[in-house]
Amino acid sequence: MSAASGFTYTQRSDGTIAITHRGRAAATLRGAxxxxxxxxxxxxxxxxxMARWTGAYKFGNERQARRHPRNQGR
Structure with missing residues (x-):
């Protein structure tokens, strides 16, 4: 399994943290x-x-989904 990549986070002045993935908002965290x-x-x-906190990590079914008829030719 390859490591996650493309995540960045920014800590704002009000204490919130914005996590982005490849430039798109993925999560906003506040407080505790x-x-x-x-x-x-x-x-x-x-x-x-960051991948774990946003839920954007591999679930283990990618290989199986690649062989599904709906995904043939992609």
Whole structure:
């Protein structure tokens, strides 16, 4: 499985954190959730932490979906 990429985050002056993925808004965190997010970012891989917090990580069914008839020819 490849590592997540394309995530960035911005901490705003009011304490909220905006997470974007490839330039599009993915999540906004406020209060205690924002503080917990910053703690996790400091302790681990930023890209994987942001992928987990936004729900945009691999679910394990990508190979199976690629073989589905609906996706043939893509």
């Amino acid at each position: 959730r924002a503080a917990k997010f910053l703690d996790e970012i400091a302790a681990g891989d930023e890209q994987l932490v």
